[in-house]
Amino acid sequence: MLRDLAEFAADEPIFIDANIFLFHAFDDENYGEIATSFLTRVESGEINAVTSALVIDEVLFKILVQEAAAHLKKPTIWGIRKALKEKPFLEKVYKPVLKYRAYLESLALLGLEIIEVTSEHVLLAAEIGSKEGLLITDAAHVALMKERGIRHLATADSDLFQIKGLIVWRP
Secondary structure (H helix, E strand, C coil), X not given: CXXXXXXXXXXXXXXXXXXXXXXXXXXXXXXXXXXXXXXXXXXXXXXXXXXXHHHHHHHHHHHHHHHHHCCCCCCCHHHHHHHCCCHHHHHHHHHHHHHHHHHHHHHHHCCCEEECCCHHHHHHHHHHHHHHCCCHHHHHHHHHHHHHCCCEEECCCHHHCXXXXXXXXXX
16 A cells, blocks of 8 residues: 655654665755655654664664766775775765764654664565565564554655555555
């Protein structure tokens, strides 16, 4: 079931996928405003939101890679790893990462629940992914949601739009 994120008003928790945070962080021209509005509602306590440590990892990693790509001619993962050994580059690319980390920490203080992902979730993800045609990370989100009884998902990831039992809210 697919719905408009701007209209989310359930009392139940909603799991926030990485792309919602990334639309906000990068001020995406298509979805940045909607993501920001949604996260503002999380900040105010209007929305009971949940995410996972795996999502946080993905968000911070993508912010780091985006910033590194702006400063490297060939932004491969190996090139980024090598460049991170240079202090000026390290400080430059980690500045937006640390800034967004502070934002995520403030969201957590305001009520965003960040759930740990266990080995059981990841092992179950392999089974879910093989049945649903999902990447392991996405399948781990589904495993976590099923374990917690969370039905609502905020995402723009079309791979998750048809998962049975989920109500998907997209920007």
